[in-house]
Amino acid sequence: MSQYERPNIKAMQGYTWGEQPDDDRTIKLNTNENPYPPSPQVTHALAQLDMARLRVYPQPTADPLRDVISNLHNLTRDQVIVTNGGDEGLRLALTTFVEPGAGFGMANPSYSLYSVLAQIQDANIVQVDIESDWSYPEDLAQQMNSQKVQLTCLVNPHAPSGTLHSLSQLSAIAAQLDGVLLIDEAYADFVEPTQNYDATQLLADHDNVLILRTFSKGYSLAGLRLGYLLGNTNLIDPLITKTRDSYNIDHISQALGVSALEDQAYAQDTWQRVREDRDMLAANLGQLGLHCPTSHTNFLLATVSEDAPLSAQQIYSQLKDVGVLIRYFDTPELNNKLRISIGTPEQNQILLARLSEFLNP
Amino acid sequence: MSQYERPNIKAMQGYTWGEQPDDDRTIKLNTNENPYPPSPQVTHALAQLDMARLRVYPQPTADPLRDVISNLHNLTRDQVIVTNGGDEGLRLALTTFVEPGAGFGMANPSYSLYSVLAQIQDANIVQVDIESDWSYPEDLAQQMNSQKVQLTCLVNPHAPSGTLHSLSQLSAIAAQLDGVLLIDEAYADFVEPTQNYDATQLLADHDNVLILRTFSKGYSLAGLRLGYLLGNTNLIDPLITKTRDSYNIDHISQALGVSALEDQAYAQDTWQRVREDRDMLAANLGQLGLHCPTSHTNFLLATVSEDAPLSAQQIYSQLKDVGVLIRYFDTPELNNKLRISIGTPEQNQILLARLSEFLNP
Numbered sequence: 001m002s003q004y005e006r007p008n009i010k011a012m013q014g015y016t017w018g019e020q021p022d023d024d025r026t027i028k029l030n031t032n033e034n035p036y037p038p039s040p041q042v043t044h045a046l047a048q049l050d051m052a053r054l055r056v057y058p059q060p061t062a063d064p065l066r067d068v069i070s071n072l073h074n075l076t077r078d079q080v081i082v083t084n085g086g087d088e089g090l091r092l093a094l095t096t097f098v099e100p101g102a103g104f105g106m107a108n109p110s111y112s113l114y115s116v117l118a119q120i121q122d123a124n125i126v127q128v129d130i131e132s133d134w135s136y137p138e139d140l141a142q143q144m145n146s147q148k149v150q151l152t153c154l155v156n157p158h159a160p161s162g163t164l165h166s167l168s169q170l171s172a173i174a175a176q177l178d179g180v181l182l183i184d185e186a187y188a189d190f191v192e193p194t195q196n197y198d199a200t201q202l203l204a205d206h207d208n209v210l211i212l213r214t215f216s217k218g219y220s221l222a223g224l225r226l227g228y229l230l231g232n233t234n235l236i237d238p239l240i241t242k243t244r245d246s247y248n249i250d251h252i253s254q255a256l257g258v259s260a261l262e263d264q265a266y267a268q269d270t271w272q273r274v275r276e277d278r279d280m281l282a283a284n285l286g287q288l289g290l291h292c293p294t295s296h297t298n299f300l301l302a303t304v305s306e307d308a309p310l311s312a313q314q315i316y317s318q319l320k321d322v323g324v325l326i327r328y329f330d331t332p333e334l335n336n337k338l339r340i341s342i343g344t345p346e347q348n349q350i351l352l353a354r355l356s357e358f359l360n361p
Numbered sequence: 362m363s364q365y366e367r368p369n370i371k372a373m374q375g376y377t378w379g380e381q382p383d384d385d386r387t388i389k390l391n392t393n394e395n396p397y398p399p400s401p402q403v404t405h406a407l408a409q410l411d412m413a414r415l416r417v418y419p420q421p422t423a424d425p426l427r428d429v430i431s432n433l434h435n436l437t438r439d440q441v442i443v444t445n446g447g448d449e450g451l452r453l454a455l456t457t458f459v460e461p462g463a464g465f466g467m468a469n470p471s472y473s474l475y476s477v478l479a480q481i482q483d484a485n486i487v488q489v490d491i492e493s494d495w496s497y498p499e500d501l502a503q504q505m506n507s508q509k510v511q512l513t514c515l516v517n518p519h520a521p522s523g524t525l526h527s528l529s530q531l532s533a534i535a536a537q538l539d540g541v542l543l544i545d546e547a548y549a550d551f552v553e554p555t556q557n558y559d560a561t562q563l564l565a566d567h568d569n570v571l572i573l574r575t576f577s578k579g580y581s582l583a584g585l586r587l588g589y590l591l592g593n594t595n596l597i598d599p600l601i602t603k604t605r606d607s608y609n610i611d612h613i614s615q616a617l618g619v620s621a622l623e624d625q626a627y628a629q630d631t632w633q634r635v636r637e638d639r640d641m642l643a644a645n646l647g648q649l650g651l652h653c654p655t656s657h658t659n660f661l662l663a664t665v666s667e668d669a670p671l672s673a674q675q676i677y678s679q680l681k682d683v684g685v686l687i688r689y690f691d692t693p694e695l696n697n698k699l700r701i702s703i704g705t706p707e708q709n710q711i712l713l714a715r716l717s718e719f720l721n722p
Contacts, residue, residue, distance in 0.1 A: 004458050004511070004541050004569060005599050014602040017421050028417065037413040046412065052398040054584035056389065057577075060378050084445060087606040095481060097365050100461050113607065120456060120604055150365070180365050208365060216418075223415035223612035238366050241375040243481055245448040246474065251584035252613055 034220040045259035058251040086227040105152035141176030155184040162295030187297035189218030395581040406620035419612040447588040466513035502537030516545040523656030548658035550579030
């Protein structure tokens with residue numbers, strides 16, 4: 001350890017990312033990537049790039065991409081900031097709205113990166129336990145306010161359970177919170193369309209709401225690192241003009257991001273395929289005794305019952321041994337569960353066949 | 362202004378970036394880009410990309426690129442972190458090594474982004490004035506130590522003067538400083554090779570030195586946002602494992618970065634052309650009464666004498682009116698000077714012709 005590190009940095013652990021094997025044989029159902037490749041329009045946009053343009057700095061605020069995003073959501077350009085993946089959006093919200101020593105709010109369990117970023121900012125992490133049915137306690141906002149929380153991050157649909165919280169509940173929380181509510185919608189593209197879920201409605205009534213989106217899942221571009229935040233200008237303006245790195249989005253990502261968003265038909269087709277395969281996989285897992293709450297994401301959280309022949313950790317390990325990676329979290333709330341990303345139909349079938357061998361030997 | 366912004370964010374101004382016109386006609390000598398396009402090997406690498414690979418997350422720590430960088434500098438992989446442009450390297454050093462309220466050191470004048478990033482971190486900015494011959498005062502380190510400076514950023518070759526400080530001087534400063542010394546080598550590729558300048562020598566003797574490099578200038582890739590920090594593992598490890606965004610470098614940038622570094626012959630040819638054109642431009646500017654200190658960068662800082670028919674600001678404006686952009690800084694130290702990036706020989710000739718018209722009407 002270094003004498004030069006700040007005390008909070010020295011004391012903390014970094015984020016543990018999911019395994020990223022470099023081979024093509026592993027069936028990778030551990031980090032919630034889209035099983036289908038990016039749109040052919042993205043390939044086309046890449047081929048059209050003028051490489052000489054890389055010599056000069058990119059458009060500083062990614063305005064052409066902001067315009068496509070704002071059109072997609074019926075907002076204005078100044079309600080959008082483009083970020084290097086969702087990660088940068090989360091970090092910028094902490095940097096801008098959370099004083100060191102003040103409170104940062106999150107639910108437990110949720111995305112483990114939140115607490116890592118809060119530790120970097122030296123914030124006081126306030127975790128509110130989720131109920132056993134994955135709902136938020138009624139007094140969530142009061143708990144946050146009483147501990148001087150300046151930013152609360154809630155992922156919706158929730159990870160790792162996959163469950164969807166209603167807009168009315170989020171609206172009530174936003175109205176009650178003294179600080180900013182960031183709704184992390186990393187998985188929102190996979191919500192059932194019949195839900196008519198559209199959190200941008202909240203922006204009309206709340207000046208303290210940020211909505212985070214990513215290209216990683218819905219647009220099959222995890223490798224590109226592209227996301228965005230939506231919010232009213234009182235929140236977006238300081239991110240754009242002050243706290244983001246100048247030129248934070250490179251020229252290639254700006255161009256490919258535009259092409260990906262413009263091919264909505266392709267993206268929506270992958271979402272629908274994932275939804276259908278998700279529901280089929282959930283039914284099949286249930287038949288194996290691995291029950292999952294209704295998921296509105298591209299993953300399932302399966303509970304391993306106490307009388308199963310193998311523990312969750314053993315199932316994870318045995319699947320890994322046969323080249324199928326899923327996610328196991330070694331925490332008290334999650335150590336009897338497994339998070340499984342939705343793969344292609346072929347990958348899902350292989351997963352089920354392996355699980356059937358292990359659980360019904 | 363928002364009630365949700367932290368007080369230091371609310372109080373600060375953001376970074377003012379150089380103008381980035383989108384047309385092809387402007388002669389753009391204002392943001393120190395390389396006048397030559399990236400290596401053909403970069404174009405080749407882009408064409409070879411497997412777009413389906415973008416579906417999954419990139420290699421989390423950009424290890425293949427770190428290996429090429431460490432080989433180039435005769436270091437080891439764990440002495441390298443790849444960053445989104447030099448900006449991210451500067452920000453990460455502040456995040457990791459500077460407590461809010463503690464001191465951040467810089468020279469005045471130097472790169473204006475430093476103080477913006479320090480304000481975001483809520484650091485106490487300690488500026489030490491540079492001597493009139495652009496040298497550092499003997500007691501620079503003592504001044505920093507007496508004000509509890511935890512990180513000092515010095516750009517070498519210096520911007521905006523272009524002058525080169527010696528390794529022995531930097532070594533003495535590093536030895537005296539209580540905190541970390543970050544040497545920002547954004548322009549080091551353009552140093553005269555006869556100087557045998559290689560700051561990585563300092564890493565053998567100092568555990569508090571970070572060296573910042575960028576692909577923006579030397580490799581003609583400002584549009585790609587790629588840079589790196591070199592240092593000993595006590596400084597690099599917390600940046601890699603804790604404070605950078607996980608997956609901070611996208612898959613395409615990793616691949617293109619490798620291809621750019623591997624074509625050293627191409628890059629070095631552009632550096633040599635820039636050096637020759639720089640020295641010729643400096644001589645010609647001197648004949649117009651615009652004298653420049655010896656530059657080891659890809660720009661010149663020209664002083665407009667008091668008896669010139671136009672002020673520096675007037676020259677900047679009139680050049681802009683005829684489609685030639687250079688940089689004018691409206692500060693007490695620099696408001697009689699102009700910073701001019703080295704263009705192609707044709708661009709430099711047009712600049713000189715315009716200046717000659719304005720100054721010898």
